[in-house]
Amino acid sequence: SQKIEQNSEALNIQEGKTATLTCNYTNYSPAYLQWYRQDPGRGPVFLLLIRENEKEKRKERLKVTFDTTLKQSLFHITASQPADSATYLCALDFSGGYNKLIFGAGTRLAVHP
């Protein structure tokens, strides 16, 4: 069955540093991968989508890479700020385009001033 793995341990970094989060998946070749931010008690907020034919995508301080050979996506936040502290989820559509997303468990990021 399909599986998504994110580092379950919290990531603690100092303000201003770059945070790098990892998402690995198995048993599938998705057409795209998405990253979401989730704050406690709130629904996920869409951040970025990267397609299988894209190596890298950027949005302001965010950067996502997608290596379909390694079956891995890296999510970077540069010049991190305490306001970036949240849980970050990666999600894949394993349904062949029907938008039925499977989410990873998420990685909690804490940015300390």
Place this chain on the structure above:
Amino acid sequence: GAVVSQHPSRVICKSGTSVKIECRSLDFQATTMFWYRQFPKQSLMLMATSNEGSKATYEQGVEKDKFLINHASLTLSTLTVTSAHPEDSSFYICSARDFGGTQETQYFGPGTRLLVL
């Protein structure tokens, strides 16, 4: 950006009662909405796909008679937890796909916290 609302934001009910949760797309039409459930410190789990004008499709292991879904219009889907039990206590989140947007874009609601006593 597109906004999805949920009501209520939190609800406490007695075991055996039914609870209805509404999911609305506020500024776009959504032919497809999704319902997820999230237990503490766990990931979102897709429960069902709600299609306007047709029956919902449920994921494996989700009881369709317990979790009734009605997608009455292009902006409203409801999830009714029937005969709720304490193990149904969870965070229920809906998402909607923008009919006029990119195919993959989903917008999530703020979630509904259900506590069954």
